[in-house]
Amino acid sequence: MKGTRFLFAVMMAASMLVCGLTVGPVLAQQAIKVGAVQPITGRFAFAGVNIDAGLKDALGMANEAGGINGKKIEYIMEDGQYDMKVATAAFKRIMSRDNPLIMYGESTGLGKAMGPEIKDRYKILYSSTSFSSELANVKENPYVFVSGPTYSDMFGILLKYIAKEKPGAKIAFFYSDTEFGKDPIPYGREMCKKLKLELVAEEVAQVGAVDVTSQVLDLKRKNPDYVIFQGFVVSPVAEVIKQCRDFGMTCKFMGTFWGATMMLLDKLGPLAEGYLAVNPYTYWWQEEIPMIKKIREYTKKHYPKVEFRDNSYMQGFVTGLILVEALKKADKAGQLNGEGLVKALQSIKDMDTQGLAAPLTWKNNKFPVARIWKANVQKKIYEPVSDWITLED
Amino acid sequence: MRSGDFKESYLEDEKIFQSVWVKVWLAVLIAVLAVLPLVADDYVIYVANLTGIAIIGAVGLNLLTGCTGQISLGHAAFMGVGGYCTAVLMSRFGLPFWCALPAGGLAAALLGMVIGIPSLRVKGLYLCIATLAAQFILEWVFVHWEGVTQGIRGINVPPPSIGSIDLATEKRFYYVILLLVLAAVGFARNLLRTKWGRAFVAIRDRDLAAEMMGINLFRYKLAAFAVSSFYAGIAGGLWVGFIKVVTPEHFPFSLSIEYLAMVIVGGLGSVLGSIFGAVFMVLVPELLNVLTSASKELFPGLGQMLSPLKEVVFGCLIVLFLIFEPHGLAEIWHRVRNFFSLWPFSY
Numbered sequence: 001m002k003g004t005r006f007l008f009a010v011m012m013a014a015s016m017l018v019c020g021l022t023v024g025p026v027l028a029q030q031a032i033k034v035g036a037v038q039p040i041t042g043r044f045a046f047a048g049v050n051i052d053a054g055l056k057d058a059l060g061m062a063n064e065a066g067g068i069n070g071k072k073i074e075y076i077m078e079d080g081q082y083d084m085k086v087a088t089a090a091f092k093r094i095m096s097r098d099n100p101l102i103m104y105g106e107s108t109g110l111g112k113a114m115g116p117e118i119k120d121r122y123k124i125l126y127s128s129t130s131f132s133s134e135l136a137n138v139k140e141n142p143y144v145f146v147s148g149p150t151y152s153d154m155f156g157i158l159l160k161y162i163a164k165e166k167p168g169a170k171i172a173f174f175y176s177d178t179e180f181g182k183d184p185i186p187y188g189r190e191m192c193k194k195l196k197l198e199l200v201a202e203e204v205a206q207v208g209a210v211d212v213t214s215q216v217l218d219l220k221r222k223n224p225d226y227v228i229f230q231g232f233v234v235s236p237v238a239e240v241i242k243q244c245r246d247f248g249m250t251c252k253f254m255g256t257f258w259g260a261t262m263m264l265l266d267k268l269g270p271l272a273e274g275y276l277a278v279n280p281y282t283y284w285w286q287e288e289i290p291m292i293k294k295i296r297e298y299t300k301k302h303y304p305k306v307e308f309r310d311n312s313y314m315q316g317f318v319t320g321l322i323l324v325e326a327l328k329k330a331d332k333a334g335q336l337n338g339e340g341l342v343k344a345l346q347s348i349k350d351m352d353t354q355g356l357a358a359p360l361t362w363k364n365n366k367f368p369v370a371r372i373w374k375a376n377v378q379k380k381i382y383e384p385v386s387d388w389i390t391l392e393d
Numbered sequence: 394m395r396s397g398d399f400k401e402s403y404l405e406d407e408k409i410f411q412s413v414w415v416k417v418w419l420a421v422l423i424a425v426l427a428v429l430p431l432v433a434d435d436y437v438i439y440v441a442n443l444t445g446i447a448i449i450g451a452v453g454l455n456l457l458t459g460c461t462g463q464i465s466l467g468h469a470a471f472m473g474v475g476g477y478c479t480a481v482l483m484s485r486f487g488l489p490f491w492c493a494l495p496a497g498g499l500a501a502a503l504l505g506m507v508i509g510i511p512s513l514r515v516k517g518l519y520l521c522i523a524t525l526a527a528q529f530i531l532e533w534v535f536v537h538w539e540g541v542t543q544g545i546r547g548i549n550v551p552p553p554s555i556g557s558i559d560l561a562t563e564k565r566f567y568y569v570i571l572l573l574v575l576a577a578v579g580f581a582r583n584l585l586r587t588k589w590g591r592a593f594v595a596i597r598d599r600d601l602a603a604e605m606m607g608i609n610l611f612r613y614k615l616a617a618f619a620v621s622s623f624y625a626g627i628a629g630g631l632w633v634g635f636i637k638v639v640t641p642e643h644f645p646f647s648l649s650i651e652y653l654a655m656v657i658v659g660g661l662g663s664v665l666g667s668i669f670g671a672v673f674m675v676l677v678p679e680l681l682n683v684l685t686s687a688s689k690e691l692f693p694g695l696g697q698m699l700s701p702l703k704e705v706v707f708g709c710l711i712v713l714f715l716i717f718e719p720h721g722l723a724e725i726w727h728r729v730r731n732f733f734s735l736w737p738f739s740y
Contacts, residue, residue, distance in 0.1 A: 089682070286456070
């Protein structure tokens with residue numbers, strides 16, 4: 001027993017040593033550094049892998065086209081595991097080791113935690129996977145931007161669409177008891193009043209809930225024309241739609257960005273009939289769009305095995321395009337630093353993404369434009385049913 | 394040449410500094426820790442700060458679980474209470490950090506005493522479930538008492554400062570944590586040598602016998618809960634002062650388990666063990682992270698496999714410890730130290 005114990009101690013010491021020794025030396029290069037903490041593993045990995053690929057490809061494509069006025073972009077990514085502690089550590093590690101000009105973060109939580117330091121200490125441009133309205137706050141987070149509309153904007157766009165399609169319609173919000181779920185709700189209430197829509201119900205369920213009977217019964221009583229989901233990815237959206245249909249309800253169901261994924265369409269199957277979602281980017285199957293064509297070619301060349309990219313990839317890609325544009329502008333102005341990048345970002349107007357998104361115009365640290373898409377059950381795709389809708393305020 | 398560790402009186406056995414060398418090495422360690430921020434980068438200091446906070450929390454839990462034998466699955470929630478109290482006092486009442494932090498600790502201690510009341514009636518697994526309930530109730534409160542905790546959005550805390558010294562950066566905050574770690578460890582180590590500490594141990598070993606000996610179970614069990622929660626509250630307050638934001642997500646149930654694991658891996662009932670456990674549990678995932686990112690160039694895709702492996706490694710380590718070294722890292726340390734100090738005449 002004594003021998004085993006000693007062996008165990010030695011093994012422990014050896015494993016610690018091996019871990020310590022493999023801290024590889026980091027190459028120093030004269031390049032523009034873009035750091036990222038991505039949720040490659042963990043709960044959000046389904047999107048994280050795509051977002052990472054999209055951002056990396058957009059920067060890679062820019063490099064192939066000559067970089068930022070001749071300077072190459074170096075993309076440094078670490079896994080944040082969708083865990084605040086791990087992500088913060090990764091963020092600090094990248095900042096102290098590589099000191100990048102731009103950082104990309106994996107969650108709303110990370111953005112909030114790092115917000116004050118980004119503003120007062122690091123002074124770098126920051127964007128993230130999050131569409132949180134709280135992050136796109138010019139006063140508190142001058143260096144932080146959202147590469148599309150915020151969840152509140154998405155609600156605004158959906159409600160605007162409804163107000164046009166069916167004035168005075170009855171609306172229900174169905175959201176999760178999380179930050180992600182609650183983010184746009186106060187704004188949504190306000191918007192309903194403003195657009196003279198009647199908010200008849202607000203249902204709350206847990207992410208991944210299985211039993212949604214009480215919420216569905218309440219919906220049945222209130223009989224809304226439209227039900228908007230927020231704060232879920234897949235479950236319990238399918239269950240809610242199924243039970244509502246079983247009760248013979250004819251209301252239309254809607255979702256925001258994470259409810260506009262291919263994944264959801266797969267899960268819903270025939271239930272997706274008539275499902276509407278708001279998405280600021282175009283989809284992989286719209287081959288006629290020049291940028292989608294380019295992305296497909298690039299993917300074929302670099303990842304021959306990949307056959308499809310979901311909308312989260314496009315989110316990463318559009319972020320990359322915006323970053324490249326800001327970098328080019330800042331470099332031209334001779335101000336390749338946080339301040340210069342923010343100024344460059346603010347001056348972005350009608351930026352051409354070659355069809356991947358609407359012409360982008362900066363507005364209060366976000367780009368509040370998107371369109372409504374309808375699920376096509378036969379073809380298993382989303383098709384646009386509206387033009388690009390810009391939210392005025 | 395020494396051939397063993399012989400003592401002639403209890404007083405000698407209870408000495409903290411068993412020899413001059415212990416003092417010397419401790420002084421060296423403190424000196425190294427004191428100059429660390431001058432040479433290390435922000436990331437290293439960030440990890441050091443996390444480790445320091447974990448040490449305070451783990452020492453606290455060890456006093457309760459390791460020394461008094463009361464298993465608590467609500468340690469993270471007590472940290473949360475300390476954290477939220479500190480955050481509210483700082484952001485809403487404008488109290489300085491050095492006032493808000495002890496207040497957070499006291500709030501956690503008070504609540505810990507309330508949660509500790511069932512420990513007088515229930516033991517072992519039953520107490521485990523009672524504290525588990527506390528964890529979930531408090532988590533629910535953090536999310537839903539929006540008037541105070543601001544719900545899921547959490548509270549942003551102004552950068553802490555003491556007098557005119559701004560503690561916004563990792564390096565400055567490091568010294569605050571270092572001082573508190575030294576104080577916390579020193580207090581715990583000394584507490585165990587007093588009547589109180591002996592009462593704790595007596596309760597752990599057999600509470601009935603302890604009561605027969607005249608130990609007031611009510612007082613000492615609650616005291617253990619209070620001290621342990623105070624430590625947790627301080628750790629939570631430090632975490633909030635360090636990260637400058639607090640949301641309910643920061644104090645999940647898994648954190649309670651992590652602390653319990655620290656205490657078990659480090660060594661139940663040993664202050665030194667809590668330190669080892671905390672250092673181990675914070676550093677291993679960081680090392681695994683560094684390992685995966687270093688190997689990314691050589692083996693792309695390895696990271697995706699290794700990250701989930703972290704949990705597996707942790708699980709295996711805990712099982713291995715329970716089988717081969719129930720006394721934890723502290724015991725390994727003792728054995729290795731004795732091996733060298735008694736070499737070549739070890740008994």
